[in-house]
Amino acid sequence: MAEHTLARQLADFAADTSYESLPDEVTASVRKRVVDVLGLCVAAHRLPTSAAIVAQVREQGGRPQATVVGGGHTLVPAPLAALANGVLAHSLDYDDTHLPSVLHPSASVVPAALAAAETAGADGRATIRAIAVGLEVCVRLGMAGYDQESGNSTFFEHGQHATSICGALGGAVAAGLLLGLSSDGLVDVLGVAASMAGGIIEANRTGGTVKRLHCGLAAQSAVTAAQLVGRGFTGPPTVLEGRFGFFEAFLHGAYDPAAVTGGLGTEWAVPGIFFKPYPANHFTHTAADAAMALRAQGLDPARVERLVLGVPAPVIRTIGQPIERKRAPETGYQAQFSGPYLVAAGLLGGGGGLGLGLDDFTDALARDPARRELMAKVEVVADETATGIFPAQFPAVLTAHDTDGREWREEVLSNRGGPGRPLSDGELALKFRDNVSGRLSDAAVDLVMERGLRLGELDRIQDLLRPVAELNPVAGGHHD
Structure with missing residues (x-):
């Protein structure tokens, strides 16, 4: 049975996908999403919650492994970098959205992958491959919880934040690939990350800033799960469909297994994820x-x-x-x-x-x-x-x-930023420049955009992250 579990099929897909096998539209989409996320992380430094998470991470100490955007050139442990950058990426509600699952895949998967890539010394191609696979896993798990009959997410109906729940697992697969896990290890990483996934969305209705933590906690869990599996922790092979597994725990057993595996490896959701034109829900x-x-x-x-x-x-x-x-x-x-x-x-x-x-x-x-x-x-x-x-x-x-x-x-009747009304490359560049205005020098802005859009040619991810490690101080009010 373990040979054909959903986790095994996702793990085999991840392990068998090479950078060279990725469709051009997938790699192009990933490059744009990385630049978009970095711009969001920079822009989020206007918020007091951003200062709080960066201070929290920096106070923990630990092994220098990965960069916090705006956190300085001193590296921090990879799970903590993923935590901080995930919080920053999601804090302005300006991050991308997949429909109809209604989750925000990049804000968890990209920070987790960047932290793991920097730690492992991975190059741009390996990072693009890991992000593409992680986003795909995240979206497919979200779609498994989409109820076609009601036209709504069952996660959402249960008060659960599918973004952080599915993002923890998608991010864990991405991090696991970058940290060198085999297909067997990726089965385990899904099994471990599933016990670390969480997030409730009542703050959408009545306030509180806790939702900003969700993608950071998911990214932190993702990297931690991958590291722990690398040290010998294991998870249940039936973690997704099992009697006490992920879909039973979160969806009460109501899920669509075809959404997880149908067209896996040939039909990619990644290029269709919507970029947000406005910083709002x-x-x-x-x-x-x-x-x-x-x-x-x-x-x-x-x-x-x-x-x-x-x-x-x-x-x-x-x-x-x-x-x-x-x-x-x-x-x-x-x-x-x-x-x-x-x-x-x-x-x-x-x-x-x-x-x-x-x-x-x-x-x-x-x-x-x-x-x-x-x-x-x-x-x-x-x-x-x-x-x-x-x-x-x-x-x-x-x-x-x-x-x-x-x-x-x-x-x-249709949203800007999706396949029907896409944002042009010029509009995405405008969004990035607006997000980093005053916080990065013109030279740094150009460097991040240039390196991000040729990410597959970079030998080290740190070359992309170094220009966003230190930000210019900007006077002005806060949003909170």
Whole structure:
């Protein structure tokens, strides 16, 4: 039985995949995601939680193995580097998303892989291969928990953060490859990491910054699991489908095994993972698009009397409930999970090169009287068309009634950043430059972009990470 378990099939896929066998679109996608994650890690240093995690990691001491972005040139143990960088990557809610599983694969897998690669002295090709495989494993485990009938993630229904749960296992496979584990070792690494996976998402609804920890804890668990297996720890071969295994524990046994193994090695999910154009919960993006479209058509925010935001029914609890809190976020972080705020930001803001940027999500703007006045006019309701499309996309239908009695309506049925509306290489470069503005020198910016986009040619991952180890001090307020 152990020969044909799901863990064995994933492990064999990982071990048998070479850099040379990866499709060009997969390697290109991985290179872009690495650059995107590094930009997010730099940008996150505006947050006090980022200072907290870097200080926490630096105080632990230990063997110098891997780089913390913005943590200085002194290396830290690999699991701690993965922890810090995973926290940084996910903290701005600007990291990529896979649909319809609704998880953020890169924020766990990339930090885990970079830390393991730096520790092992791996080159760029080995790192790309490991990240590609880790992302694929992460997504496939997430899709195993996607309920086709309800059109929603069972992880999500149970209050679980699939991102960190599946990310721990995907990251562990990536780290295991870079640390030289065989296929047998990768079976064990899945078995060990499954006992380290966790994360609950109540903070999406009612606040708290704990969600920022999730991808860091997943990445830390991933590297730790790989290291422990290298020292002799083992896991159950039936860790995924077993009676007391991963799918029973997290999904109560309701999972799709074909999502794990169907087309494995020939059909890649990696290139279709959505890049985020805006630093906010992905459910809110089309609300901002619709609001910006109405503004472009001439809607005057000062003359708005009522706004109705129609969204998929399952997302209301995240971006529209409790409505009193969503209409009055106290922090920029809370604003990132508020449908009413994204409508107001779309009607009033637009500071970023992609439409909305980091400067649209500050504590001051969350409490801005003009935005509060608009947010108070927003109802968040279920829209039948949007619900029918979800979660392949996160649509929104925004209807505005103005003081002249005119009705304005805008439908946005697909998200920017995915296969249907991809961000161009120029837009991704703009996002990266915006994220690192003022924190990296122009020379460092160019160096990271150039080395990241030719990652497969690098002999050492440390050459990519060295330019982001030290950041320029930037004056300014925090989002929290």
